[in-house]
Amino acid sequence: MIDDKIHLMEDSFSNEPSFAVNQSDRKLLEDINILVVDDNPINLTVADKTLAKFGGTSFKCLSAEESLTVFKSTPIQLILMDLHMPGIDGFAATKLIRETEEYKNNPVPILAYTTYSYNDVKAEIEDCGMSGYIGKPFTHIQVIDTILEVVGIQK
DSSP, X not given: OHHHHHHHHHHHHHTOGGGOOOGGGGGTTTTOEEEEEOSOHHHHHHHHHHHHHTTOEEEEESSHHHHHHXXXXXXXXXXXXXXXXXXXXXXXXXXXXXXXXXXXXXXXXXXXXXXXXXXXXXHHHHHHTOOEEEESSOOHHHHHHHHHHXXXXXX
């Protein structure tokens, strides 16, 4: 049943006229591996489609535990971390990632990717060492501008 919902969502998402991307912007995230961590498969698909429109490669994880495994075995340049997940939440997952040898040898930006308002989570985001915030639902402009800022790419 969830696969049917994702398929329907993908069809409507790809046909959305307001989601056109300039030819020059289609490579903005080329060669950037982005770890997307969210317990909701639909949110993972939306993020994946958004990042792909700009040339980004996403590695989708449904849990914090899975994200640690992927982060340790894949060269990642950016992490989008949902904050509210069962088991290990995004704050704790961020702390665990920051404690890995891989992170210590090559720190990467970790962005909160959440439905919480920024004011509600600002202190916790700063406390766990996240680099910024993207609110859900998001616009593709919000996502790309925030990502470009934290990875230091000029548009």
